[in-house]
Amino acid sequence: MRVAVSASGQTQLDELNPRLGRCEYFVIVDDVSGETWAIENTGRLSTGAAGIATATLLHNHQVDVVITGNVGPNAFTALEAAEIKVYTGTKGKVQDLLEQYRNGNLSKASGPNVGPHGS
Amino acid sequence: MKELTIISGKGGTGKTSILGAFATLAGSSLLCDCDVDAANLHILLNPSIKETYEFYxxxxxxxxxxxxxxxxxxxxxxxxxxxxxxxxxxxxxxxxxxxxxxxxxxxxxxxxxxSGHWYISDTKWGPMVHAKLGIAQGNSGLLVNRVRKKAREVAKEHNLSLIISDGPPGIGCPVISSLAGTDMALVVTEPTASGIHDLERIVKVASGFGCITAVCINKYNLDEDNCRFIEDLAEKLEVPVIGKIPYDAAMAEAVLKGIPVTILGQGAAQEPLGELWQQVKHLLGAR
Amino acid sequence: MRISIASGKGGTGKTLVATSLALSLMDQPRPVQLLDCDVEEPNAHIFFKMKQAGSQKVFLPIPKVDYDQCQYCGKCVEVCQFNAIALMKRTLVIFPDVCHSCGGCWYLCPTEALQPTPREVGAVGISQSGSFTLVSGTLKLGTHISPPVIKAVRAKEDPDSIVIIDGPPGSSCPVMTIVDGTDYCILVTEPTPFGLNDLVLAVEMLQVLGIACGVVINRDVPENDIIDRYCEDKGLPILLRIPLKTEIARAYAKGITLVESDPHWKPKFLELYQRVVREVAQ
The missing domain is CATH 3.30.70.20 (Alpha-Beta Plaits)
Structure with missing residues (x-):
């Protein structure tokens, strides 16, 4: 299973970037192999609807779970269609959020928690 | 390095005037204008442009x-x-x-x-990063991202420990871009019906970022009933009101002269502005 | 005659000028139309106690998927520049609120699985009283692309009327849509450096579009000539000055127009109109 965290850097020591659609990178961890790598979020360069482009990117990288701060309605719909589960946190290092996720301390989003454009 | 972003929801509440005062009270900080559609911080801080970049x-x-x-x-x-x-x-x-x-x-x-240009400038109170979006160009959220990224780099270069950003009005994409990753959001509001209307929405937006959120009521004595209403609303939203600035003709006079009100050095707003700044420093320091 | 009213900065008194100008022209031989194109916050109707005679919905085409025809080839996703379509796990998802209705997906779908279907984006309301018509556009909540609704309001323009168009603040796309093709633009500003800063942006926009303009200074104070100096420098006429007076603000806050609260303003607005007519004739 692959877990992605929206981040401002490329390692587990970097901070969570709470904006799903506009974060710089996703740090991805493969639960089975234990491997960690980062992908650039090219979705953030979109003129509009960056959340949808980002969801597509995560789908293409076969991500199963994404940990982020804010999810808008469009991004949520797209992630749902891609069968990617969303967990939300507010701040901390990528490794801390992964730890919280593994311990069951992050809440699973059942709907968008911000409006379009993050409003 | 700490980042403070000043936002307002509704336009015209005095956000930029308060930022101008903070710039002088901070002594030396990195100043950043995220209102790329209608930038106006330059009116108070009078920057001299050192570098100009194109934005596509x-x-x-x-x-x-x-x-x-x-x-x-x-x-x-x-x-x-x-x-x-x-x-x-x-x-x-x-x-x-x-x-x-x-x-x-x-x-x-x-x-x-x-679609626009962005600039690195010098002011009396520290370097400034600002931008101007071209006529009828979209994509201001992306330009705000660019400006803030540069602001962090320049602050690092100059060894500055504080970035103060002027956020755009509204609650749309550019506002979100100006809040992402900030340590503190100071919401400047006023005791009017539309000020009240926008407060709840903007506080909700800010609290989604896990930053410290606090409220300042500008021109609070224009309508004391509405002012109390805002204080109650803030309590309900669990955000502290850390400053109440009285209506002061000196604020308008300073804008006319194109200087921060603190440089004008007179009027009823001086002391409350100083106290507000102490509160901001205290909250940022505790983070 | 089509006159647009704009201001770089919000809250400068655009609607105050538009409503009083319209009321002052009621005795003119030509009919008067006031178009409220501030579709996100239409408020001109507050000042005219008129019953709405009719309302029309505004629709824009968005794609609809025929899942029997769809081959999930991804062509539409590749074509769409606005991320309004996503292909996930063999489902095609459409996002109506980011769609610009460009038609790319349905023109280019190889199996004709996408067809345009109307989506309501707003409404246009019309009220009439004698030879005066008020047309108001309202953007549907949850929609944020206002130019199509503005265009629908402007489609009601009558070439034989004096048309006054009140729009949103700023100098971005919606404002360009309201000033486009008008004979003259009245810019409403206030005498502060912030007002001047935004006035300059609005004037730059009008120059690009080649539209003649003049300035109304609202909340004018005699000791301040910041706007005067700029206008003189640019050769822009100052059409009217409305002084900074609490009576004006108070009456206006109650929903009473300037010419109604103080009838001596009526000849001044009439003069403003005649000045605009002369400027356009030049």
């Missing part, structure tokens, strides 16, 4: 006349009436690329469009 936003269509066969297909299919007589009106073009896809002669290309 969305792509727009361009016709290559040497390949165009005048078939008229693009003109017929363009929903925005942006193509007339083989010419593209870049103001009307929304960059949908339908023309690019349907052109049988491959005579249309999509080209990044120069």
């Amino acid at each position: 936003g969305e792509k727009k269509a361009e016709i290559l006349p040497e390949l165009c066969t005048d078939c008229g297909k693009c003109e017929e299919l363009c929903q925005f009436k942006a193509i007339q007589k083989g010419q593209i009106n870049s103001y009307a073009c929304e960059g949908c690329a339908v023309c690019y896809h349907v052109c049988p002669a491959e005579a249309i290309k999509m080209k990044p469009h120069l």
Whole structure:
């Protein structure tokens, strides 16, 4: 299973970037192999609807779970269609959020928690 | 390094005047204007521009006349009436690329469009990063991202421990871009019906970022009932009101003179502004 | 005659000028139309106690998927520049609120699985009283692309009327849509550096579009000539000055127009109109 965290850097020591659609990178961890790598979020360069482009990117990288701060309605719909589960946190290092996720301390989003454009 | 972003929801609440005061009280900080659609912090801080950069936003269509066969297909299919007589009106073009896809002669290309400029400047109170979006250009959220990224780099270079950003009005995409990753959001509001209306929405937006959120009521004595209403609302939203600035003609006078009100050095707002700044420093220090 | 009213900065008194100008022209031989194109916050109707005679919905086409025809080839996703379509796990998802209705997906779908279907984006309301018509556009909540609704309001323009168009603040796309093709633009500003800063942006926009303009200074104070100096420098006429007076603000806050609360303003607005007519004739 692959877990992605929206981040401002490329390692587990970097901070969570709470904006799903506009974060710089996703740090991805493969639960089975234990491997960690980062992908650039090219979705953030979109003129509009960056959340949808980002969801597509995560789908293409076969991500199963994404940990982020804010999810808008469009991004949520797209992630749902891609069968990617969303967990939300507010701040901390990528490794801390992964730890919280593994311990069951992050809440699973059942709907968008911000409006379009993050409003 | 700490980042403070000043936002307001509604425009015209005195956000920029308060930031101007903070710039002088902080002594030396990195100043950043995230209102790229209608920047106005420069009016108070009088920056001298040191470096200018171009900003390319969305792509727009361009016709290559040497390949165009005048078939008229693009003109017929363009929903925005942006193509007339083989010419593209870049103001009307929304960059949908339908023309690019349907052109049988491959005579249309999509080209990044120069949508604005951004600058690194010097002011008396520290370096400033600001921008100007071109006329009728979209994509201001992306430009705000660019400006803030540069602000962090410049602050690092100059060994500055604080970035103070002026956020755009509203609650749309550019506001979100100016809040992401900030340590503290200071919401400047006023005791009017629309001020009250916007407060709840903007506080909700800010609290989604896990930053410290606090409220300052500007011109609080214009309507004491509304002021109390705002204080109650803030309590309900669990955000502290850390400053109440009285209506002060000196604020308007300072704007007319193009200087921060603290430099003018008179009026009823001086002391409350100083106290507000102490509160901000205290909250930022505790983080 | 089509006159647009704009201001770089919000809250400068655009609607105050538009409503009083319209009321002052009621005795003119030509009919008067006031178009409220501030579709996100239409408020001109507050000042005219008129019953709405009719309302029309505004629709824009968005794609609809015929899942029997769809081959999930991804062409539409590739074509759409606005991320309004996503292909996930063999489902095609459409996002109506980011769609620009460009038609790319349905023109280019190889199996004709996408067809345009109308989506309501707003409404246009019309009220009439004698030879005066008020046309108001309202953007549907949850929609944020206002130019199509503005265009629908402007489609009601009558070439034989004096048309006054009140729009949103700023100098961005919606404002360009309201000033486009008008004979003259009245810019409403206030005498502060912030007002001037935004006035300059609005004037730059009008120059690009080649539209003649003049300035109304609202909340004018005699000791301040910041706007005067700019206008003199640019050769822009100052059409009217409305002084900074609490009576004006108070009456206006109650929903009473300037010419109604103080009838001596009526000849001044009439003069403003005649000045605009002369400027356009030049």
